[in-house]
Amino acid sequence: MAAGAAVTQAAPALGTAEWLAEFLLSPGPAALAAVLAAVLGLAAAQARIRADRAAAVATRRHTAWxxxxxxxxxxxxxxxxxxxxxxxxxxxxLDGTEDEALGPVLKALAAAADDPVRSALATVTWEQITEPEGAGR
Incomplete structure (x- = not known):
């Protein structure tokens, strides 16, 4: 052999034990692990972003409610x-004179009341001023 001659070695056939041994000793597995870790990290980050956005939307809706x-x-x-x-x-x-003139206002108040107690209060007041003197007293 000549002094500067390059020694070439044939690459092992793909899928053989020699190829696997050479691959495992190369930087290939580390590169694959790094790519896998990056993909998993990206997926986890995207899932966290989606969850945070959903929580923010729910919080905004609740705050608006x-x-x-x-x-x-x-x-x-x-x-x-x-x-x-x-x-x-x-x-x-209400002073006893011309109380009948306030009747429409009391009727309107009875109709406008949004609960039965206030409606009854206006109705009873109206009945008190329209009832004849001495009839129920």
Whole structure:
């Protein structure tokens, strides 16, 4: 052999024990493990992102629902306060003379009440002023 001649070795046939032994000693398995780890990491990150987005959407919906309930409660309280102010205004003006003129207001208050207690209160007040003197007293 010549002094600088390259020694070439034939590559083992694919799928043989020699090929497997050579592959396992090469950087190939580490590269495959790195690619597999990257794919698994990407899949885990995407799953976490989807879960976080779903949680954020659910939180926004719940917050919007709570705000809606709060607005409804405030509106209901405002309507009830207005109803009560109207009722007390009518009752303050009852003096025995011309009480019949307040009848339509009491009827409207009875119809506008959103619960049976307030409706009954307006109805009973109306009945008190329309009932003949001494009939039920």
């Amino acid at each position: 709570l705000a809606s309930r709060e607005r409804e409660g405030q509106e209901r309280d405002r309507r009830r306060a207005q109803w009560w102010e109207s009722y007390t205004w009518v009752v303050e003006r």
